[in-house]
Amino acid sequence: MTSSTTSTDLPGAIPGFPAPCGAVSARAVSKSYGRGETAVHALRDVSLDFEPERFTAIMGPSGSGKSTLMHCLAGLDSIDAGRLWIGDTEITGLPDAALTRLRRDRVGFVFQAFNLVPTLTAEQNITLPVALAGGTVDTAWLQRISSSLGLDDRLSHRPHELSGGQQQRVAVARALLTRPDVIFGDEPTGNLDSVTGGEVLSLLRRSCSEMGQSIIMVTHDPVAASYADRVVLMKDGALVGELEQSTPETILGALAALGA
Template identity: 75%
Template structure:
């Protein structure tokens, strides 16, 4: 059974993994993508996950978000263990308590910005919290763009719509998979600034996979991976400190 919101909020961490392993294939062709990962992500903080190609960072995020199943180990979202949840309960958990921002904006082209933002609530048969909707769309600078369709918005505006959609249900954690990968530097900085604000001003927990040291510098903490293992982390990162750390990993 999914833990109540009241119970969830008592936990210090948004997401915790213990002994997390993921192996693809069997026998001689088996590939260990994650090797016994132990990690916790503090609630209300912005964490970036980085590492060379093939380091396991995307696999880690997909397992933490319930998009992929681990071979062994446990994952807790607040007070709820994801490991072993039925498909139905896992789908419900992702819908109600997790937000996603992907490299592709994943907006419905025939819907307005407002309808794209409220789509998950509509699909779940819920009611939009109008006060919260107004707050996040104002904070994200979308007030004058709500009646526009995606093709009438810039890339940065489209991604801000995706961020608003992710925040609308007040998720316990927002996962970002290269959220600025399709944006130019100015639009990317705009979106990253909004993600940082959502963490610092709204208390939103954010976990982002990125290959970009500049993007990672917006986070409170950078977790470094190599060959399916955690190999270090940086607090209060700068683009320079991230680049130096990645250089030691051959990234």
């Protein structure tokens, strides 16, 4: 997954690995749950970089560690060994308050559940993180996002007045508003039908090409993963391969080879 070149003279490098060079980087990351014979090794010595302005999908069989990896990369879960960076900021061992600020300012999230506040309008849901942080909304950027996502005529509507696809578009807009270093998607189309899911995935794809966004998505769906530039494959907590510019058929073949 990473170059074999060693660059221990660079900031952040560790012996045997190149320095971090992505929107998100991991070096020799391991994570276990439990102890002794009952321990579950969720991540085993994982090292990789997620390039800026690219859409990456993480896939693998159930229990492969893909969700654990995403949670650790996003600073939502701790690791037992290794180092992690978001951009040029190392998050390994970062104090809770600093980690919370970093996630608020530099990370966006899109989940399977839309996680919208039912009493707020679409616009209020989009701007909620900025409001909670006491910041000022960039109205020009909000307008661009809303127009790009086709939400201009839905901003005054509350969630129950929106379709599932529109609600997920609001969630995507909320994630984009702060211009984060990276957006993490956890099965973002899992609650959508295939047509609506395709529309949301196309919007995520466009956010990379048109807005310079970096996206890391965990999914079990080969069709969803085919929208990504790159598919990272995992099994038993380890990285076992990757695909570039793949199709649902090539992804299915790769997963079948893993026993998924």
